[in-house]
Amino acid sequence: MRVIEENAMALGLSSLQMMESAGRALAEVVRGYRPENVLILCGKGNNGGDGMVAARYLQHDGEVHVVYPGPEGKTPETAAQLQLLSHSAVHLHPVRCTSDVLALRRLFEVADVIVDAILGTGGSGSLREPLAACADLANEAAVPVVAADVPTPGIRATRIVAFHRPKQDAAEAVDIGIPLEAECFTGPGDLTLVPGRASSAHKGAGGEVLVVGGGPYQGAPYLAALGALRGGADLVRVASTASIPMPDLIYEPLAGTHLAEEHLETILRLVDRADVVVCGMGLGTESHAVVQAIAENARRAVFDADALRHPLPVARETISTPHAGEFARMTGHVLPDDLAARARSVRSAARDGTILLKSPVDIISDGTRVRFNRTGTPAMTVGGTGDVLAGLAGALFCHLPAFEAAAVAAYGNGRAGMRAAGGRGNGMAATDLVEYIPAEVFGRR
Ligand SMILES: NC(=O)C1=CN([C@@H]2O[C@H](COP(=O)(O)OP(=O)(O)OC[C@H]3O[C@@H](n4cnc5c(N)ncnc54)[C@H](O)[C@@H]3O)[C@@H](O)[C@H]2O)[C@@H](O)CC1
Numbered sequence: 001m002r003v004i005e006e007n008a009m010a011l012g013l014s015s016l017q018m019m020e021s022a023g024r025a026l027a028e029v030v031r032g033y034r035p036e037n038v039l040i041l042c043g044k045g046n047n048g049g050d051g052m053v054a055a056r057y058l059q060h061d062g063e064v065h066v067v068y069p070g071p072e073g074k075t076p077e078t079a080a081q082l083q084l085l086s087h088s089a090v091h092l093h094p095v096r097c098t099s100d101v102l103a104l105r106r107l108f109e110v111a112d113v114i115v116d117a118i119l120g121t122g123g124s125g126s127l128r129e130p131l132a133a134c135a136d137l138a139n140e141a142a143v144p145v146v147a148a149d150v151p152t153p154g155i156r157a158t159r160i161v162a163f164h165r166p167k168q169d170a171a172e173a174v175d176i177g178i179p180l181e182a183e184c185f186t187g188p189g190d191l192t193l194v195p196g197r198a199s200s201a202h203k204g205a206g207g208e209v210l211v212v213g214g215g216p217y218q219g220a221p222y223l224a225a226l227g228a229l230r231g232g233a234d235l236v237r238v239a240s241t242a243s244i245p246m247p248d249l250i251y252e253p254l255a256g257t258h259l260a261e262e263h264l265e266t267i268l269r270l271v272d273r274a275d276v277v278v279c280g281m282g283l284g285t286e287s288h289a290v291v292q293a294i295a296e297n298a299r300r301a302v303f304d305a306d307a308l309r310h311p312l313p314v315a316r317e318t319i320s321t322p323h324a325g326e327f328a329r330m331t332g333h334v335l336p337d338d339l340a341a342r343a344r345s346v347r348s349a350a351r352d353g354t355i356l357l358k359s360p361v362d363i364i365s366d367g368t369r370v371r372f373n374r375t376g377t378p379a380m381t382v383g384g385t386g387d388v389l390a391g392l393a394g395a396l397f398c399h400l401p402a403f404e405a406a407a408v409a410a411y412g413n414g415r416a417g418m419r420a421a422g423g424r425g426n427g428m429a430a431t432d433l434v435e436y437i438p439a440e441v442f443g444r445r
């Protein structure tokens, strides 16, 4: 839901607009009880703001009391709502401590409806004082309790009015004007899924990625490894017959011109220690036995390019990153031009793992869900950008489920490509794009 909200904001819908719609919808539900006296319990965050908007809409229907942790609003949104309420008929009761709440006991006794706008999706852990005292008094009152978005932990809600999407079974969802695009298309909100790193993190906590590729094409595994490194992996090993000239990467040299069964023992030893294996780039047509063995043994794997030539055993968790030609070779289906029809094709092909179809609008599906990504630029048709994408997906896949990792990778890679092309136009190279990955993927933290 946070992803969707941030994506909606990036599309131009403000937090205050969503709050207005949420509070108004909440007020409509409360109005249905025809109350003469409404008590609205507000928390410090935007859930509290929703409650304050509802108070504004309900003020002429009867008596409305708002209890909130005062004296001022704690966020710009709640401060704005309180400012609007300060000259209204709504009775405001700022509380600083538990005894302030207990002094308001009478309000709980005379209310016909109580609104729980204490905690929403931003709440964590059990409720702290003085709001915990509000929850206790609300539970004692024998009147309907209407929860805004989600019930606050510890509160027994009669009804749950969920904004946009129900977050649990018993909830009823109301439309707050979030456009469909905020959900279907990736956006900056998707980046909020990328976990931060604890200050106590040890070496390797960022994940260990193994890239297996190279043979006929020497640069491809190198680019994938750079994508993984810039995508936040702590250790990136490259098992390849190609030499990898970079001190930040751990090169596991393999003899010969292409990967073959003689390398299997070494490769499987490396597969065993990797969080994610990224496989296929530059491999050529002769190394399928190696790909097959990786599919059978890797904890998590990203398959790209030549790894997509033949069907693979269903591995535990995988991301496949074909372009339209590789998709046709993989599935036997030529993708239609129409975007919705394309999405259906990708979804039905993604039953055994997540697919990230690379095209002007990327399509990501795990067989159930579908997302679209429209970041990127025609300058990214230069060789190597797909290798970087596979590596980036591998790094993110150390921490995120396949579907989310693929969506964030597609978005971040496209954004980095747009930045690189900003300065270099069609002269950009995949190595230019790599340099912008950290700013685009982690820059918002
Ligand atoms: N982000 C948006 O743009 C929108 C958010 N909306 C509402 O905002 C909610 C999410 O807002 P927020 O992210 O501000 O979070 P919340 O309002 O759910 O709560 C966060 C606040 O509560 C405090 N808190 C967290 N856990 C606590 C605990 N256990 N005991 C006491 N205090 C605690 C935090 O310090 C923070 O101040 C949604 O559920 C929804 O109701 C809606 O207004 C629609 C738009």
Ligand SMILES: [K+]
Pocket: 047, 116, 117, 118, 119, 120, 147, 148, 149, 150, 151, 152
């Ligand atoms: K709530």
